[in-house]
Structures are given as C-alpha cells and as structure tokens.
Amino acid sequence: MKTNIRGWGGWLLLALVVAYVVFLIVAPLTALVQGAFQNGLREAGQSLTAKPFIQALWLSVRIAVAVVAIQAIFGTLTAWVLTRQSFFGKALLNGLLDIPFALSPVVVGYMLLLLFGRNGFLGPLLESLKLQVAFAVPGMFLATLFVSLPFMVREMAPVIARLDLSQEKAAETLGASRWRIFWQVIFPQLKTALIYGMTLTFARALGEFGAVLVIGGGVQGRTETATLYIFRSLDERQHTDAYVAAIVLGAFSVLLVLIADTLKRRRNAD
Amino acid sequence: MKTKTLLVTLLASLALTLGACAAAPSEPAADQVNLILGAYTTPREAYGEIIALFQDYWLAETGQTVTFEESYLGSGAQSRAVVEGFEADVVALSLEADINRIQEAGLITHDWKANDYQGIVTSSVVSFAVREGNPLGISDWADLTQPDLEILTPNPNTSGGAMWNILALYGAALRGGVAGVPVDDPAAAFEFLTQVLQNVSVMDKGARDSILNFEMGIGDLAITYENEILVGRQTGQTYERVIPTSTILIQNPVAVVDASVDKHGTREVAEAFVNFLYTPEAQAVFAEHGLRVVNLDVAGQFEEDYPPVEDLFTIDYFGGWEVIMQDIFGEDGIYNQAIALAQGDAR
Structure with a gap:
C-alpha cells in the first residue's frame, strides 16, 4: 500500500505530521530525560534505588499484575457474551462498559469511597468483617479494576466477532470436545488480541493516578503507588526523584507497547 | 510457538505475584511499633526531621523502634479522609475546624486542647x-x-x-x-x-x-x-x-486520634510523639522550616527571622x-x- 511522496503537498503533509508528533511526544520526553540527569548520573542513580521508590513501584506492579489477571479472564468472557449471545439489555450492558472511559478517575475514587468508606453503604459491613478496603490496597485494586475495564473487552470483541465459525463446526463434526475446540481452535486465534489487551490494561493500571489517590490516601510506604510517588516528589521539590521515577514508569509502558506491537505484526505476517 | 511460551511465563508469574499479594502481613514484633501520621502539606520537611529525632528518642527511652507512615494532603482533604476511614494515629492539621470534624465523627474522644498550648503546635x-x-x-x-x-x-x-x-x-x-x-x-x-x-x-x-x-x-x-x-x-x-x-x-493544631490508637494499640507512642513536638528540640526544627513556634524560648532564638x-x-x-x-x-x-x-x- 505504500506510495512514494508526490509533489509539495505530500512533503508538506509529512512535515506537518512529523512536527506534530515531535511537539507532542518527543519534546516533553527530552525535557524529562534532561531534567532527570541535570544534577548528574550519581543523583539519578540514588533516585533510582531509593527505597520509597522501589516500594511504590512494587505496589504499582502488584496491583497492575492482579488487575491484568482478572481482566484477562473476565474481559474475555464479557467480550464473548457480548458478541456471541443475544439477550435483553445487551445494548445497556455494552454502554455500561464504556463508563470508565467517560468518568474522571477522581470521581471513580469518590464513588468507591462512598461505597466502602467508614460512612459508606458497605462501611458497617466491612467494619464488622474487619476488612479494610478504603485507604488500603484492596480499594486501590478495585479502583484500578474499574478504570481499566473497557480495554480488554474492546480489544477482544472484534476478534471474537471475526472468528471463523466453520472451523469450530468442522472440529465439532470430527468429534472434538468443547474444551479441545476452545484450546486448539478458538484460543490460538485469540492469543494475539489477548496479549495486546493485557498489555494495554497493564499500561493503564500502572499509570492510574486520581482514583488511587482518592481511595488510597497516598500514605508513604503503604498506599503510595509509583504515580503517587512522582506527585509527592514534585510537592517536596525532589525533582530528580520525580523525573527518574517518571522515566522508569514510562519505559515500562513503552516496552510493553513495543512487545505487543511486535506480536501483532508477527501475527499479521503469519 | 514463542507466543505460547511467553503466555505461559506471563500466567505463571501472575499466579506467583497474586500468591505474594495474598500473603497476610506478619504481626509486628514487640520491639517495633508503627505510627501513622496524617498531616497537612506545608510542614512536611519539618516533620521529616522531627520524626528522625523522635525515633532516636523513643529507641533510647523504651528500646522500641518506631516506624512511620506519613500522608500529606490539604488540611480539609486529610481531615475528611480520616473521617472516611483513613486510620491516622496522629493528625497534624492546618486549623482547628479540621480537627473538630474528626471529633464530631466520634473518632477523637479526649480533650485534645488540654495542654499548655491548647493543642496548637506551630x-x-x-x-x-x-x-x-x-x-x-x-x-x-x-x-x-x-x-x-x-x-x-x-x-x-x-x-x-x-x-x-x-x-x-x-x-x-x-x-x-x-x-x-x-x-x-x-x-x-x-x-x-x-x-x-x-x-x-x-x-x-x-x-x-x-x-x-x-x-x-x-x-x-x-x-x-x-x-x-x-x-x-x-x-x-x-x-x-x-x-x-x-x-x-x-494556629496549627495536632491531636491523637483515639479510635485509631485504640485499634492499633499505639496510644502510648502516639501521645509521646505529640508531646515531643513541643520540646525545644522539635520546636527548633519547626522554626528552621519557616514556622513561628509556640515555645517562647525557641521563638526568642529565632526572633530575627520572624x-x-x-x-x-x-x-x-x-x-x-x-x-x-x-x-x-x-x-x-x-x-x-x-x-x-x-x-x-x-x-
């Protein structure tokens, strides 16, 4: 599909697009990297190995991994139900799934606080069970689950819709069990979308800020994720700490997206 | 085939991490105690130094190591967080009304103003x-x-x-x-x-x-x-x-949150920490970080700056x-x- 650039119009378009991307992505990234190393490698190294940062990053990764695991299963099931089955209220369910896209994460945090806080609807129940959700990791996990809900579903649904039904029918005719059909016929076709969806979900979970701040309270060493650590470092004028943490977090996400893209391309090449 | 290996590795590591997440936190040892401080945003540099001083003091006094978990939010936001279930042992806020909110929620039950400084620390x-x-x-x-x-x-x-x-x-x-x-x-x-x-x-x-x-x-x-x-x-x-x-x-107040310290069993150390904030040692740290202090001797030493x-x-x-x-x-x-x-x- 590639064509050679023709005439000045083509060149102008190319220049415009390059300028746009450089302005939006490359320039801020350069500023960030420069900021991180402005006081030398040594200070950047100290920021990288600071205990509060490691703790915060580890909490972020734990929450993100748990969220990805849940979304991989329930997101796929949801996508399956939405594409393969027709039922009353399907459009409504479909619409509900997009709410996390529309709501500000801060609002999500407050909604959960209204539900799980000491004075929340479920507050007394949680109190009697001695469970702490608000201002604790479970609440942050739920908040992250909420904001990352649509990614898996929206990634999987079109792929499930495109599945070749005749292959399933053929396998069935040949006497394969449903379990075997799923693992040997359906799953291989979903694999790439699954990994891509998991990657997006992971990146979204890692980057969440507002919802986890409200529901977690940002307590150092307890409910402070990597994004909250960056926020606090800036508040404390520890700029190198903040910039280094931001680079690590950014690198994580970029790496994941690159892996996912490679997988997708290889899949398309097959 | 490579994708499959990757997927299996990914799932395996998921399972491992989830297992690690689920593991219950271990009970703290007797020679260790944890305090949760919920504070407003501006005195954070001062608290960073005072906490280190208090840790030395408490270790020398009782042989116990105090660890701290600190949270710094706007005073009103911090006060509401405590009311909503953030179990801070000690609150250091910007103004009395934010302590009153916690008191009205029934979480502070003692007379927190009953000291020489009416509960005002800086x-x-x-x-x-x-x-x-x-x-x-x-x-x-x-x-x-x-x-x-x-x-x-x-x-x-x-x-x-x-x-x-x-x-x-x-x-x-x-x-x-x-x-x-x-x-x-x-x-x-x-x-x-x-x-x-x-x-x-x-x-x-x-x-x-x-x-x-x-x-x-x-x-x-x-x-x-x-x-x-x-x-x-x-x-x-x-x-x-x-x-x-x-x-x-x-006038910035500080108070022990009764509901939290009773739940955590940290009343003794929480009260000691609040009292420590009024010592000349701690007051001097506040004064070095731009605050006018309530201890008059210390205030005198820093007269020129204020x-x-x-x-x-x-x-x-x-x-x-x-x-x-x-x-x-x-x-x-x-x-x-x-x-x-x-x-x-x-x-």
Whole structure:
C-alpha cells in the first residue's frame, strides 16, 4: 500500500505530521530525560534505588499484575457474551462498559469511597468483617479494576466477532470436545488480541493516578503507588526523584507497547 | 510457538505475584511499633526531621523502634479522609475546624486542647510571596486590587491555608487594615474581598500546589503561609516575603486520634510523639522550616527571622471556628457569595 511522496503537498503533509508528533511526544520526553540527569548520573542513580521508590513501584506492579489477571479472564468472557449471545439489555450492558472511559478517575475514587468508606453503604459491613478496603490496597485494586475495564473487552470483541465459525463446526463434526475446540481452535486465534489487551490494561493500571489517590490516601510506604510517588516528589521539590521515577514508569509502558506491537505484526505476517 | 511460551511465563508469574499479594502481613514484633501520621502539606520537611529525632528518642527511652507512615494532603482533604476511614494515629492539621470534624465523627474522644498550648503546635502568619525585587511594589492588602494583577491562592474547600488567607484578607478589611476600606463596615469589607477574588487566576487544591505553581512562573503574587515562602527560599527560590500590616495568626493544631490508637494499640507512642513536638528540640526544627513556634524560648532564638506584625489578630476576632464555618465558609457564607460574584463578573 505504500506510495512514494508526490509533489509539495505530500512533503508538506509529512512535515506537518512529523512536527506534530515531535511537539507532542518527543519534546516533553527530552525535557524529562534532561531534567532527570541535570544534577548528574550519581543523583539519578540514588533516585533510582531509593527505597520509597522501589516500594511504590512494587505496589504499582502488584496491583497492575492482579488487575491484568482478572481482566484477562473476565474481559474475555464479557467480550464473548457480548458478541456471541443475544439477550435483553445487551445494548445497556455494552454502554455500561464504556463508563470508565467517560468518568474522571477522581470521581471513580469518590464513588468507591462512598461505597466502602467508614460512612459508606458497605462501611458497617466491612467494619464488622474487619476488612479494610478504603485507604488500603484492596480499594486501590478495585479502583484500578474499574478504570481499566473497557480495554480488554474492546480489544477482544472484534476478534471474537471475526472468528471463523466453520472451523469450530468442522472440529465439532470430527468429534472434538468443547474444551479441545476452545484450546486448539478458538484460543490460538485469540492469543494475539489477548496479549495486546493485557498489555494495554497493564499500561493503564500502572499509570492510574486520581482514583488511587482518592481511595488510597497516598500514605508513604503503604498506599503510595509509583504515580503517587512522582506527585509527592514534585510537592517536596525532589525533582530528580520525580523525573527518574517518571522515566522508569514510562519505559515500562513503552516496552510493553513495543512487545505487543511486535506480536501483532508477527501475527499479521503469519 | 514463542507466543505460547511467553503466555505461559506471563500466567505463571501472575499466579506467583497474586500468591505474594495474598500473603497476610506478619504481626509486628514487640520491639517495633508503627505510627501513622496524617498531616497537612506545608510542614512536611519539618516533620521529616522531627520524626528522625523522635525515633532516636523513643529507641533510647523504651528500646522500641518506631516506624512511620506519613500522608500529606490539604488540611480539609486529610481531615475528611480520616473521617472516611483513613486510620491516622496522629493528625497534624492546618486549623482547628479540621480537627473538630474528626471529633464530631466520634473518632477523637479526649480533650485534645488540654495542654499548655491548647493543642496548637506551630503558628504562622498569612503573607504575600512576590517576585524578586517586588517589581509591582506590593506592600499591603490595598495593592491586591491593582487591575490585571494575577493572584494565586488555594481553594478554601480543600485547603486550610486558603481559609486562613480569606480570613486574613476579610479580617484586615474589617479592622481598618486596608487603605480605603472603613473600619467595621462589613459591606465595604465584602466589596474588597470580591475585588481581590476577581484578581485570583489560579485556585489550587492545597497551599503547596499553589506556591509550586507560583515557582513555575504563574501569577504576580501568591497569598500563602509565611512558612511556605521561607521554605521555598531555602530551596533556592528568589521570591520575597511581604507581611501585610494587618494579618491573622495561623494556629496549627495536632491531636491523637483515639479510635485509631485504640485499634492499633499505639496510644502510648502516639501521645509521646505529640508531646515531643513541643520540646525545644522539635520546636527548633519547626522554626528552621519557616514556622513561628509556640515555645517562647525557641521563638526568642529565632526572633530575627520572624518580624513582628503591626496588627496581628486571631480567629477569636471572628468569634471562633464555629461562627467562621457558618458565617464565612458556610453554604450561604460570605466567601461563597463573594466568589460567586467575582466569578460571575469574570465571565
């Protein structure tokens, strides 16, 4: 599909697009990297190995991994139900799934606080069970689950819709069990979308800020994720700490997206 | 096939991590105790140092190691978080009304004002941060209505510092501390408040955010805690402090949260920490970080850094926090009326 650039119009378009991307992505990234190393490698190294940062990053990764695991299963099931089955209220369910896209994460945090806080609807129940959700990791996990809900579903649904039904029918005719059909016929076709969806979900979970701040309270060493650590470092004028943490977090996400893209391309090449 | 291997590895590591997450936290040892501090945003540098001093003190005194978990939010936000279930053992907030909220929720049950300092651990005065060399020649409240002046002050709905700012401004106007505004004329004072609010360009959620934005080059003037300006200058900022002739004495309370310490079994160490904050050692740290301290001996040592204010008033001038929360910051209070008017005019 590639064509050679023709005439000045083509060149102008190319220049415009390059300028746009450089302005939006490359320039801020350069500023960030420069900021991180402005006081030398040594200070950047100290920021990288600071205990509060490691703790915060580890909490972020734990929450993100748990969220990805849940979304991989329930997101796929949801996508399956939405594409393969027709039922009353399907459009409504479909619409509900997009709410996390529309709501500000801060609002999500407050909604959960209204539900799980000491004075929340479920507050007394949680109190009697001695469970702490608000201002604790479970609440942050739920908040992250909420904001990352649509990614898996929206990634999987079109792929499930495109599945070749005749292959399933053929396998069935040949006497394969449903379990075997799923693992040997359906799953291989979903694999790439699954990994891509998991990657997006992971990146979204890692980057969440507002919802986890409200529901977690940002307590150092307890409910402070990597994004909250960056926020606090800036508040404390520890700029190198903040910039280094931001680079690590950014690198994580970029790496994941690159892996996912490679997988997708290889899949398309097959 | 490679994708499959990757997927299996991914799932395996998921399972492992989930297992690690589920593992219950181990019970703390007897020679260790954990304290949760919920504080407002501006004294964080001071608390960082005082906590280290207290850890040494407590270890020497009892042989116990104290670990700290700290949270710094706007005073109002922090107070609401505690009410909503954040189990801070000790709260250090900007103003009494935010402690009262926790008390009204039934979480503080003792008389937290029952010490020599009525529960107030530090104080400050509402001041202006102006650009280096004071290019606009700001010297007092009356200068804040200059046309096109851009003022930063945080949002009183989330920030204690913002409430102090409004009280200082409105109080100074009522007391005749603003040139052109007659003494004891609420209508004129309200008019002045509205005029200043019209010049407010950014309302951040906390005092620290506000001064950081000022550092980023936004605005001509920030109304803020004196200590925010002094701490900023310690980190190399070049803005200057202007203390108006009439301003309010900011009084910052600290209290043990009974519900939390009883649940965590940390009452003894929490009370010791609060008492430690009044020692000359800790008070000196506060004074080094821009705060006017309540211990008079220590205050004397730092006299030079903290010039006296010509007309300094306290919340008692307004009749106390209960009156203030209703008449000034209540739903139909003076502040809400003024901000509605100011924003309406801006549109």
